[in-house]
Amino acid sequence: MREETAGETDPLDPMEEREEKERGIMGQEQQDESKSEGQPASMNTQNSMTEKEENFVEVCAEMEEKGKEKGMEEGEMKKEMELEAEVTVELSQTVSAQQMSFIRGSDLFGYVGIEAVLDQMRRKTMKAGFEFNIMVVGQSGLGKSTLVNTLFKSKVSRKSCTPNYEEKISKTVKLHSVSHMIEEKGVKMKLTVIDTPGFGDQINNENCWEPIVKYVNEQYEKYLREELHVNRKRRIPDSRVHCCIYFLPATGHRLRPIDIEFMKRLGKIVSIVPVIAKADTLTIEERQEFKERIRQDLAANGIQVYPQNEYDEDPEEHILNNRIRESIPFAVVGTDKEHQVNGNKVLGRKTKWGIIEVENVAHCEFANLRDLLIRSHLQDLKDVTHNIHYETYRVQRLNESNMNFSELGLSTWPLENGTADKCESESHL
Amino acid sequence: MREETAGETDPLDPMEEREEKERGIMGQEQQDESKSEGQPASMNTQNSMTEKEENFVEVCAEMEEKGKEKGMEEGEMKKEMELEAEVTVELSQTVSAQQMSFIRGSDLFGYVGIEAVLDQMRRKTMKAGFEFNIMVVGQSGLGKSTLVNTLFKSKVSRKSCTPNYEEKISKTVKLHSVSHMIEEKGVKMKLTVIDTPGFGDQINNENCWEPIVKYVNEQYEKYLREELHVNRKRRIPDSRVHCCIYFLPATGHRLRPIDIEFMKRLGKIVSIVPVIAKADTLTIEERQEFKERIRQDLAANGIQVYPQNEYDEDPEEHILNNRIRESIPFAVVGTDKEHQVNGNKVLGRKTKWGIIEVENVAHCEFANLRDLLIRSHLQDLKDVTHNIHYETYRVQRLNESNMNFSELGLSTWPLENGTADKCESESHL
Numbered sequence: 001m002r003e004e005t006a007g008e009t010d011p012l013d014p015m016e017e018r019e020e021k022e023r024g025i026m027g028q029e030q031q032d033e034s035k036s037e038g039q040p041a042s043m044n045t046q047n048s049m050t051e052k053e054e055n056f057v058e059v060c061a062e063m064e065e066k067g068k069e070k071g072m073e074e075g076e077m078k079k080e081m082e083l084e085a086e087v088t089v090e091l092s093q094t095v096s097a098q099q100m101s102f103i104r105g106s107d108l109f110g111y112v113g114i115e116a117v118l119d120q121m122r123r124k125t126m127k128a129g130f131e132f133n134i135m136v137v138g139q140s141g142l143g144k145s146t147l148v149n150t151l152f153k154s155k156v157s158r159k160s161c162t163p164n165y166e167e168k169i170s171k172t173v174k175l176h177s178v179s180h181m182i183e184e185k186g187v188k189m190k191l192t193v194i195d196t197p198g199f200g201d202q203i204n205n206e207n208c209w210e211p212i213v214k215y216v217n218e219q220y221e222k223y224l225r226e227e228l229h230v231n232r233k234r235r236i237p238d239s240r241v242h243c244c245i246y247f248l249p250a251t252g253h254r255l256r257p258i259d260i261e262f263m264k265r266l267g268k269i270v271s272i273v274p275v276i277a278k279a280d281t282l283t284i285e286e287r288q289e290f291k292e293r294i295r296q297d298l299a300a301n302g303i304q305v306y307p308q309n310e311y312d313e314d315p316e317e318h319i320l321n322n323r324i325r326e327s328i329p330f331a332v333v334g335t336d337k338e339h340q341v342n343g344n345k346v347l348g349r350k351t352k353w354g355i356i357e358v359e360n361v362a363h364c365e366f367a368n369l370r371d372l373l374i375r376s377h378l379q380d381l382k383d384v385t386h387n388i389h390y391e392t393y394r395v396q397r398l399n400e401s402n403m404n405f406s407e408l409g410l411s412t413w414p415l416e417n418g419t420a421d422k423c424e425s426e427s428h429l
Numbered sequence: 430m431r432e433e434t435a436g437e438t439d440p441l442d443p444m445e446e447r448e449e450k451e452r453g454i455m456g457q458e459q460q461d462e463s464k465s466e467g468q469p470a471s472m473n474t475q476n477s478m479t480e481k482e483e484n485f486v487e488v489c490a491e492m493e494e495k496g497k498e499k500g501m502e503e504g505e506m507k508k509e510m511e512l513e514a515e516v517t518v519e520l521s522q523t524v525s526a527q528q529m530s531f532i533r534g535s536d537l538f539g540y541v542g543i544e545a546v547l548d549q550m551r552r553k554t555m556k557a558g559f560e561f562n563i564m565v566v567g568q569s570g571l572g573k574s575t576l577v578n579t580l581f582k583s584k585v586s587r588k589s590c591t592p593n594y595e596e597k598i599s600k601t602v603k604l605h606s607v608s609h610m611i612e613e614k615g616v617k618m619k620l621t622v623i624d625t626p627g628f629g630d631q632i633n634n635e636n637c638w639e640p641i642v643k644y645v646n647e648q649y650e651k652y653l654r655e656e657l658h659v660n661r662k663r664r665i666p667d668s669r670v671h672c673c674i675y676f677l678p679a680t681g682h683r684l685r686p687i688d689i690e691f692m693k694r695l696g697k698i699v700s701i702v703p704v705i706a707k708a709d710t711l712t713i714e715e716r717q718e719f720k721e722r723i724r725q726d727l728a729a730n731g732i733q734v735y736p737q738n739e740y741d742e743d744p745e746e747h748i749l750n751n752r753i754r755e756s757i758p759f760a761v762v763g764t765d766k767e768h769q770v771n772g773n774k775v776l777g778r779k780t781k782w783g784i785i786e787v788e789n790v791a792h793c794e795f796a797n798l799r800d801l802l803i804r805s806h807l808q809d810l811k812d813v814t815h816n817i818h819y820e821t822y823r824v825q826r827l828n829e830s831n832m833n834f835s836e837l838g839l840s841t842w843p844l845e846n847g848t849a850d851k852c853e854s855e856s857h858l
Contacts, residue, residue, distance in 0.1 A: 109765070109767070111613075113800075115613060117559065152537075183534060184541055185544045186544070230823075313556075374545060395659055
């Protein structure tokens with residue numbers, strides 16, 4: 001952390017400056033120091049890197065700032081200093097800068113091509129494709145299948161969505177998944193839609209969330225077992241639920257007990273995106289008031305829906321996500337019918353009093369939902385599932401099973417008295 | 430696998446066609462079938478998806494082919510069929526196509542925005558940065574530090590690389606790592622260069638590879654422990670050696686025993702890229718003959734260098750990598766001096782008889798090496814390290830420690846008699 005603190009030093013404060021000079025000198029001695037502490041130098045550096053890793057973005061931002069303040073002058077000095085082996089105390093400001101050694105494009109004596117890695121990743125993703133698993137929950141008749149079909153512009157849902165489609169409402173909550181491979185502009189997505197027929201359709205809906213909680217956890221369990229397997233697959237098949245769209249009926253009232261009970265439980269294990277279904281029944285005022293009341297109820301019941309406040313990764317993302325949080329739940333309308341509006345074909349629902357254009361943000365918030373789920377946050381939904389929900393499940397499971405790896409065979413490996421002491425590390429971050 | 434086989438069916442073969450029809454009908458019954466077998470349907474599908482996952486690329490290629498042959502006609506039929514719930518036997522060809530349900534951009538009734546995931550990944554990579562760890566091995570005086578500095582167009586190597594730089598040759602092989610943050614066009618790379626001073630510099634170089642083998646394994650061990658840790662970091666710090674550049678002196682003879690012994694051992698645990706150092710001492714003929722002899726020696730001793738034949742992921746990559754394999758080891762020259770050639774500044778080494786332009790492919794193969802390490806294969810070096818070398822280490826370690834997870838606490842979880850039987854799955858892949 002030494003270098004980061006140095007980066008924050010105010011050059012006008014003489015106390016700070018002296019401290020920094022000392023640090024600068026200490027920095028030069030770093031190798032011997034760590035040796036005398038009897039700790040392998042490499043381990044030492046490893047730890048400090050880890051701390052840095054976590055503050056990576058902030059540090060970069062800081063450095064950026066610093067760089068702007070000092071401009072080219074520092075760069076010149078640094079270059080000069082690197083050529084000379086001798087470093088005088090007068091240059092301590094530069095010494096600490098060298099310790100960080102953030103080499104910018106302008107400091108390089110030519111083009112390296114680091115950004116090529118982005119294209120390499122892009123090609124690999126396009127070749128391999130990716131998985132996305134979406135669950136829809138809500139009582140029957142709220143247009144779950146139609147909405148998913150509208151989202152992915154194809155019949156990806158199990159049901160035929162035609163009015164003459166008839167099915168008896170099942171007496172228990174069932175889970176049903178359908179997978180499709182969708183390719184658009186060379187990008188292949190294996191989409192799995194998990195439907196939950198029977199949810200909320202019973203006279204007594206007690207514990208109707210249980211099969212759903214179980215399903216979600218089962219997918220984490222499968223992934224965990226695959227991950228812990230000795231001979232594991234190169235790419236672990238991902239059946240984990242990346243997103244659960246919860247359909248609220250457009251009652252215009254408040255959240256019902258079943259909504260609260262479901263989201264309270266599921267919100268802890270999966271990313272929930274609540275939507276107001278068939279929102280064409282609400283007037284503009286009703287919609288605004290209903291949304292506001294739902295947000296109040298969510299907050300009052302401590303229900304976390306996606307994008308969760310606590311998982312925002314940086315201030316930029318926080319601002320962006322706040323805007324989304326202020327407008328959830330999205331009031332949506334789904335359709336698979338096209339109509340002519342001013343000579344253009346638009347997806348819409350034709351009524352005697354006008355056409356509701358589904359993708360027109362002035363008419364409903366379907367486009368906002370689609371943007372969130374697909375165009376702006378799809379990867380983030382996958383990341384939150386992997387980094388937060390799956391990780392939480394994993395910690396809980398491993399604690400349950402009392403699996404303490406350091407007590408198992410792994411401690412027998414001679415990492416402690418290996419060659420680590422022969423390796424000297426320097427970190428210029 | 431049923432669908433894939435169907436995809437390969439020759440429509441002109443009546444036997445095959447009948448078989449396919451039967452399959453088409455069977456496909457409709459899939460749910461009940463799996464139920465009657467007493468197996469949870471979701472598990473069943475999981476397994477078949479897994480198999481598919483592995484053949485993902487091939488299947489996609491096959492489907493692409495099939496799609497081209499049939500053109501739009503099939504697409505139209507499919508659409509029609511999906512709207513109707515009734516499927517007749519005459520349409521069996523289309524039925525099997527629906528089972529795969531590979532939905533292409535032209536099949537969608539509008540733009541979805543799946544490719545936006547590429548930009549989402551790009552932004553995330555740019556925000557987070559990435560790690561790249563490169564090791565240089567070879568006796569002193571072969572220009573290891575200069576080459577690394579030339580590769581990354583900055584002083585990233587520990588040594589000052591000035592002629593007046595003096596250091597006693599160490600009596601043992603030491604390992605020394607330096608880390609820098611390099612930013613170019615908004616992409617941040619944490620580069621760690623691991624130097625191995627003392628290697629091959631002793632009177633008796635027996636076992637001089639041991640500290641290096643140990644270091645490489647230690648990094649895998651650190652990663653493994655981090656991965657197995659219950660409360661693990663969101664991003665595991667990656668100190669694993671992604672690439673080991675092995676410097677061969679430009680003797681013009683053959684591989685020396687020390688080269689063979691080192692690469693034999695290290696080639697099994699890390700991606701080795703051998704280079705001919707200070708290649709400006711070789712004539713054109715000498716260079717070609719030396720390279721050819723080295724390739725023979727590598728093959729004769731069963732030494733695998735990067736890119737390893739067996740890890741090519743598809744035919745396209747195989748062809749590309751073959752071209753690289755035919756031209757290794759690259760004969761390189763390093764420098765950090767710029768010279769004027771025809772009014773342009775070029776990196777080069779000026780001699781009385783001319784300037785060797787380091788980045789000119791007509792003069793030496795530095796540019797080929799740089800392209801391989803940075804511009805075309807950087808991500809692949811990281812992937813091979815993670816998917817092959819680390820995975821090999823992990824399997825070995827877990828087998829050593831007799832850690833059988835299914836015998837541990839994890840088996841106590843009621844996956845077997847859970848709600849899995851309530852979940853019906855359909856796969857349209």
